[in-house]
Amino acid sequence: MKKQFLSLLVLLFFVGMAYAQEEKTIVKSDKIEIINGKKFYLHTIEKGHTLYSIAKVYQIDIKVLEADTNNLHLKLGQIIQIPCKIDLKEDLPKNDSLFKTHTVLSKETLYGISHKYNVDEEDILQANPELKDGLKVDQVIKIPLKKKVEVKQEEPKLKPKKETKLVEKTIKAESKVEEVKSVEKVIEDKPKSEEPKQIKQNKKKTYNVALLIPLYLKNMEDIIPENVQINNQTAADFKSFTFIQFYEGFMQVADTLAQQGLNLKIYTYDIPDDTLLAANFLKKNDLSKMDIIIGPFFFKTYKVIADYAKTKKIPIINPFSERRNILDGNPYAFKLIPAYPNQVENVANYLVDSFPNANILLVHNNKDIEKKHAEIFKTEINEAFKEKHTSEGSVKEIIYSQVGFAGLQSKLSLNRDNILITLIESELFLTSYISKLNSIKDQKITLIAPLQWKNFDKIETEYFLKLNTHFFEPNFVDYQEADTKAFILRFREKYKTEPNEMAFTGHDAALYFLTALMNYGEDFPDQLSKVNVHTLQTRYVFKRAGENNGYENTFVNIYKMEDYEFLDKNK
Missing domain, CATH: 3.10.350.10 (LysM domain)
Known part of the structure; x- marks a missing residue:
């Protein structure tokens, strides 16, 4: 029984240590400035700084920091203003015990x-x-107010009020080189009355879900507590923590749904990017009774497990791959990230609806990948025009490396909207390119940008604002949404760090597929159009990728920068 805690629990312990180490890097600023009659600390963001840890050091409610939208996306070197004194008192009714x-x-x-x-x-x-x-x-x-019911992973023998039962078990998957240990985590919860929104009662007493996550447990020996502190290391410095927030986000939703009446057994396995390990894993572990398999996260190992899931008719979810071929010939496969053509189709429909008479220019430097993407855009935009306006719109290709900025400018319209879909991702090139576009005075320009652009520090934000810039990407978090703020607050409280994209992906996958199980049981693939949940990072609009193939999410986020905020244009 002593081995029960040696794998995932130990990993989670070290995650907490690494997260805690992030907080120790913060020193309270001695720089104070008076702004509009009020005193503010001027704090400079360094590696490992989070709103949670900053609020803790300055002994201020984190909501005060979140109220300034500039603080929601911290960058190294950024200076934020922190009120020197703040008195936030929450009014309570007279009977505050209730x-x-x-x-x-x-x-x-x-x-x-x-x-x-x-x-x-x-x-x-x-x-x-x-x-x-x-x-x-x-x-x-x-x-x-009521006593919070929690799943305490560190205390498997503890029985909370709701008689939540925990079983921790170490299982082994053989490897050519060494033994790899994984943890099976089982959560069983007594059912509770369903919410009014639930359409159908559970068809089974308990649902089995397998999480096949690359936890890299064999790399845990690299995590030496003394060195973590001495070298000022954070979670990002260790391979074992790469996907841990997916697990944490997933489990946060699972705990909530368990309290709402969903009976779950969640089995968590360490499946790295090794096909031999995956094959040996299947020989030693019976997944035939799983209702859903989530993962593995890498293409080769996913293929091994997906072939098995197909023979057992088990839905299997791939959270991260854009490849369409992972759905071929497997009607039980689900892909959460839309392939590039599906993303472009969404953008094309948006442009044709929003700018029906626009002059659309596809700008690229004639590289192979850029030409391929330009062809996809041209095809999808022309299809959208035919479908909505029974005629093709104005779509032109501009090979910038041949014609330069003067050639581009000559193709701009004076009296129509100019949509510039720029398929170049070099920050050095874009810095000059966008600066030149910003100098244009007499033409209306809307810039369509790939997601990488928003991470380029050398491009002035004011340029994006003036050029009416729209971004598109599968995953986008609206930090102004109340549900997003609620998730972040609970995540910070439980894990003492900021949720990253992995955490939001885990949250959304759990919310969608576990809710589908709760409402429709094993028949949920036939009821996908009825699954209605409020995800945080993306929406799931699944369509079959052809006869006898699996399901692909076809939704892509389109958002615009306006007033220094990102506005969701899909709403």
């Missing part, structure tokens, strides 16, 4: 509030009968 109060924010939902305080929606409605007419901004509502 309730606390909450002021409703813009765009906040009942689901988000219940998620934030870990209280059932029904309990909030019962305490606030007036909510039958819906939430109103600035409305003060009562939140029933």
